[in-house]
Amino acid sequence: MSKRVVTLAHYYTQPEIQQMADKVGDSLELSLYAKEAQADTIVFAGVRFMAETAKILNPQAEVILPDAGSTCSLVTQTDVAALKVWRESYPDHVHVSYINSSAEHKALSDWIVTSRNVDDIIAYLYEQGKKVIFSPDRNMGAYLNYQYGYDMPLWSAVCEVHDKFNEAALNEAFNAALGEKYLIAHPESPLPVLKKADYVGSTSGMLNWVKQFKGGSNAVIFVATEDGILYNMSLARPDLDLRQAPIYAGCQCNSCPYMKLNTVEAVKRAQQGEGTRIDYLTPEQMDAARIPIERMLEFSQRYYA
Template identity: 35%
Template sequence: MTVLDRTGARPGETSSVLASRIVDGPGGYAGVVGDAQWAAEVRRLAKLRNATLLAHNYQLPAIQDVADHVGDSLALSRIAAEAPEDTIVFCGVHFMAETAKILAPTKTVLIPDQRAGCSLADSITAEQLQAWKDEFPDAVVVSYVNTTAAVKALTDICCTSSNAVEVVASIPEDRTVLFCPDQFLGAHVRRVTGRKNLHIWAGECHVHAGINGDELAEQARTHPDAELFVHPECGCATSALYLAGEGAVPEDRVKILSTGGMLDAARETNARQVLVATEVGMLHQLRRAAPDVDFLAVNDRASCGYMKMITPAALLRCLVEGADEVHVDLETATLAQASVQRMIEIGQPGGGE
């Protein structure tokens, strides 16, 4: 691999040695260990590039620990817009880096591996959304922030998992609502609002959809004193509410929460154990927030391969080469920004997805 230092400074020996180990394999860039030497070099290169490092809650622990800011995608994008640095390095999946570019159009936005996609964002295309809109020309489109810039551009109001109910409730009751792309979050919104004219796209995050109700019920049975933190994207969210309704789990122990909501609840819980139904990367931040609580994954195989493509090797390559830059055309960005801004005007979105 030929390494080019585009920071304007000659690569130091550490960068050259580390970068020479990078290999591009089937799961992304590998060959570099996220140790203290790597972390020091990442921070040095970020400073040279005048870059701020953002990491999503589902990233590898080493990536989270080296980042300047860790959080959900929308909160990080808003940090990107306000950060004094010229360059944003977004350690997450591609739609998240797009959102950062939408909110910070004059800044350089890099993602360590542009191949890091998202099964949920990919579950609806702009063409599919336009066809759906054509079927319901008077409908209001509400799209989860976990969508591409092109889909956001065709959206009336974006939402996060923490404010989806509030966003839909703000729409006059006589207006039809098209909710996309997550069917489980949509079902949660319909359940809470009781809205009959809410049409839901049949999309899903493959990781969250794979956390099923049987697993949750078994974990709740074997950990009878544990609280349940369940992300509304999960296929088991309905099962969690059913367990509470049937008395199998006390109702006050079942919490349907966004990733940001989980962190808030972790800091406040009096439980000794918490069962967590979301991508396993979230456990790192939860354990940091409440080290005395035993956080257990409902499904310890719920790991997003796309998120984990942002490896130590990928981040090092990104900072050495200035790759991969994210672009959103001006018209798309302007329309997409309007749909995000309408959401923010309805209410501060808090702990995003």
């Protein structure tokens, strides 16, 4: 009996990688798909925390990351021992963690969120009278505090890709562009950038915004996120002038170096069983991390069905 191999790819991977995948999506979509895939082997063309999440949700499956170096700055900037001390200093708070975090980090969390459901989940917790601490993304937490008037204590890590977007470069690009100008941005971007945005949301949310755009034919849409999603946006709306937001004057060149380690050759090898196996998590670690992930998935299935 042949094994069922499922290949998952994040929107930030190269177009050639996405074309090799059984499912392309953002973190939430891939988490849900991985849970229901019933695969013997999951090849995860993304970064390590995504592959760990797939393993946590599918402990019976073999999960392979094409390149061992595919990490995330939100993970590398977070010392888990220090995080544990920080969490314990807020004993009466709910610890909400962004999915861009290690398995050990998730195990110290009460809820996991993605950029698509973070607004709704934190609003739900506040409606329940809870107090919240948020980790690891400082920029995302700062935006939530600003947008909704929360006072969440924040961990201090950033996505090295999104943190490069800046207001001065955007102002210069806006001034140089002709016609209607729009900005859509991922909430991992710095707060001054997010304050200028016409839409702030997840990768899938931004893609849907572009698909549904009904502005003028002379519109220029700047996109403040990793450049991989521009491929999907251009496929959906080839009629639009889509530009990655600049990270400094004149530069539209912001890629995640970790995502780009997923090459065609590496993914092919992973599909043949080579690569980094996510086999180092203990059952206790996976059980602890699964609780807040399942809490998120149940919320998402209930509210977004």
